[in-house]
Every structure is written in C-alpha cells, then in structure tokens.
Amino acid sequence: MHIFVTGGAGYIGSICSEELLNVGHAVTIFDNLTEGHRKAVDSRATFVNGDLAKRKDIMTAVAKAKPAAIMHFAANALVGESMTNPSKYFRNNVAAGINLLDAAVEAGVTKFIFSSTCATYGTPEKVPIDERLPQRPINPYGLSKLMFEQILNWYDKIHGLVHVNLRYFNAAGASEKFGEDHRVETHLIPNIIKVALGQRETAEIYGDKYPTPDGTCIRDYVHILDLAAAHMLALGAEKSDSYNLGCGEGFSVRQVIEVVQKVSGVPIPVKVQPPRAGDPPRLVSSSHKIISQLGWKPKFPRLLPIIESAWAWHQKYPNGYGD
Numbered sequence: 341m342h343i344f345v346t347g348g349a350g351y352i353g354s355i356c357s358e359e360l361l362n363v364g365h366a367v368t369i370f371d372n373l374t375e376g377h378r379k380a381v382d383s384r385a386t387f388v389n390g391d392l393a394k395r396k397d398i399m400t401a402v403a404k405a406k407p408a409a410i411m412h413f414a415a416n417a418l419v420g421e422s423m424t425n426p427s428k429y430f431r432n433n434v435a436a437g438i439n440l441l442d443a444a445v446e447a448g449v450t451k452f453i454f455s456s457t458c459a460t461y462g463t464p465e466k467v468p469i470d471e472r473l474p475q476r477p478i479n480p481y482g483l484s485k486l487m488f489e490q491i492l493n494w495y496d497k498i499h500g501l502v503h504v505n506l507r508y509f510n511a512a513g514a515s516e517k518f519g520e521d522h523r524v525e526t527h528l529i530p531n532i533i534k535v536a537l538g539q540r541e542t543a544e545i546y547g548d549k550y551p552t553p554d555g556t557c558i559r560d561y562v563h564i565l566d567l568a569a570a571h572m573l574a575l576g577a578e579k580s581d582s583y584n585l586g587c588g589e590g591f592s593v594r595q596v597i598e599v600v601q602k603v604s605g606v607p608i609p610v611k612v613q614p615p616r617a618g619d620p621p622r623l624v625s626s627s628h629k630i631i632s633q634l635g636w637k638p639k640f641p642r643l644l645p646i647i648e649s650a651w652a653w654h655q656k657y658p659n660g661y662g663d
C-alpha cells in the first residue's frame with residue numbers, strides 16, 4: 341500500500357514510517373520540520389516539506405501521492421504550552437488538520453489513522469481507562485485532539501472516511517535508527533537519560549505526595565515498535581473506531597528512574613518539584629479492546645526493554661539528530 345504520513349519527521353511518525361517501509365509499503369512523508377528533523381526521515385520514503393496550514397501544499401501533495409491510507413501524526417503536543425498558547429493548538433491540531441481531511445476526500449482516500457491521546461480523557465473516573473469512559477479533557481491539547489476525533493466522525497458519516505483513532509498513552513523507546521529527540525523535551529524517559537549522559541544535572545519529580553505506593557505519578561509506557569505494529573493492524577480495520585494504546589501496566593516516576601539507573605549503570609540524582617496542575621495521579625490503559633478486536637500483541641510490554649532501546653539510541657546519538 342502507499343501510505344501518506346504527516347509528521348513523519350517526528351518521533352513517532354519516523355519510526356512508524358520505518359516499520360511501514362520494512363514490510364514493503366510505499367511511504368510519502370509530509371512534514372514542515374518545525375518539530376521534526378530531516379535526518380529522521382527514512383531515506384526510502386518520498387519527502388515533502390510542507391505545512392498542513394497551507395491548504396494548497398497539502399491538497400497538492402495528497403493528490404499527487406494518491407495514497408491508499410493516511411496516518412496523521414503531525415500536531416503540536418506539549419500540554420503545558422497549550423495552557424499558555426491555546427490558539428496554536430486549535431489552529432494546528434484542528435484547523436490545519438481539516439485541510440488534510442479535505443485533501444483526503446478530494447483524492448478519494450477512505451482510510452485514515454489518527455494519533456489521538458489519553459489526554460482526551462482528562463482525569464479519569466477510574467483506572468484502567470477503557471474506551472467507554474467519558475472524554476473530558478482538562479487542557480487545550482487534549483481538547484484539540486478530541487475535537488479532531490469528533491470532526492472525523494462527521495467526515496465518515498458524510499464522506500465515508502473510515503478512521504481509527506489510536507489514543508496513545510506514553511510512547512517510549514527507539515528503533516536502532518530512529519529515536520526520541522523533541523526540540524523541547526518534556527517526556528520523562530529521555531530527560532532521565534540526559535541525566536545519565538551528563539547533559540542534565542537532576543531528574544525532576546513533579547510531586548511525591550500522590551496517592552500512589554511511592555507517592556509519584558504512575559503512567560503506562562508503550563514501546564514505539566509495538567505502537568507502530570498497532571498502526572499496521574489499524575490499516576486493516578473496516579469500520580471507524582477508537583482504541584486505547586497502552587500496555588495496561590503502570591510505572592511510577594521513581595520506578596522509571598530506577599530502571600534507567602539499572603540499564604545505564606549511572607546514579608541519577610533527583611529533585612522533587614511541586615506537583616504540576618492537572619497531572620492525574622494514575623493513567624493506565626485498558627488494552628483489551630485493541631487486543632481483542634485488532635489482534636494487537638505487544639512484543640515489549642515491560643519497562644526494561646523499552647528503556648534499554650531508548651538508552652542504546654541515546655548512547656549512539658547523544659546529541660539526537662544534532663539540528
């Protein structure tokens with residue numbers, strides 16, 4: 341199949357593109373490189389440097405590629421920034437995304453995989469979180485993703501755009517070639533690894549008085565290669581649906597720090613900071629639906645191989661993509 345990948349120069353999009361190419365799909369990557377990196381674009385893919393906000397750019401690129409499916413990773417994804425600059429999130433994640441949907445309809449594309457997020461649930465009523473829980477985002481980032489899910493629903497009803505919303509929990513880890521190098525890094529694992537590499541002094545713990553066994557927040561980490569595998573399975577979906585994408589097990593911030601310490605052999609000094617507003621104590625996915633309906637079977641459902649792969653990549657590329 342020919343897959344059109346927006347945001348394929350970013351962390352998740354680059355590795356999903358690599359995996360698509362590995363199994364023989366053709367890939368066109370569309371990215372404006374504001375957050376992504378040219379070096380993260382697989383050399384086997386066709387690259388289009390374009391911006392979703394420029395309607396002509398995206399209409400032309402999709403019409404030219406005539407893809408069988410679109411995977412839409414491109415977005416702004418910093419929760420904190422969305423609380424100070426909501427306009428950026430609604431413009432890029434919603435308005436610019438509509439240009440892509442129109443391009444899909446005009447080119448006759450009927451399959452669409454969307455990178456959604458557990459942030460659409462807000463602070464959940466119960467954990468593990470399954471897809472039937474109400475979606476009540478508590479920040480503009482989460483709302484922008486929920487709005488796009490809702491818009492997709494209408495594009496299916498009106499234009500027959502079959503779509504799969506994959507609501508990721510915490511994507512982590514690396515392939516051999518590509519890894520996590522966000523320009524502003526807010527993710528826990530790469531930031532602890534930076535301490536192990538001597539690039540940061542301390543690992544920050546935001547709050548240690550949460551109602552969890554060690555007082556720090558608990559999150560669900562999913563290996564980037566398992567996440568890529570879920571995208572391939574979603575290509576086969578015949579009707580629109582939404583799936584949570586996490587491993588169903590939670591690890592606290594302190595547990596993650598311990599595993600990085602073990603894998604790297606470097607002691608990690610920590611600094612406890614005040615809790616961040618709107619950080620729920622526990623976010624753990626129920627993965628039953630994606631396992632039973634799409635046949636997803638994570639190969640690396642443990643924290644150790646996730647951190648080992650991330651550590652290996654960061655050791656090989658201590659300055660990330662270097663741009």
Ligand SMILES: NC(=O)c1ccc[n+]([C@@H]2O[C@H](COP(=O)([O-])OP(=O)(O)OC[C@H]3O[C@@H](n4cnc5c(N)ncnc54)[C@H](O)[C@@H]3O)[C@@H](O)[C@H]2O)c1
Nearest residue numbers: 347349350351352371372374375376391392414415455511
């Ligand atoms: N990283 C996670 O743990 C996580 C969790 C839940 C959801 N997500 C979602 O997954 C997707 C990918 O996340 P990521 O961590 O790889 O982010 P990323 O920032 O590394 O990648 C996003 C890519 O999209 C590109 N982009 C952004 N706006 C664009 C535009 N207007 N036109 C063209 N390209 C544009 C950026 O240059 C970048 O390469 C995002 O939609 C994010 O919301 C990520």
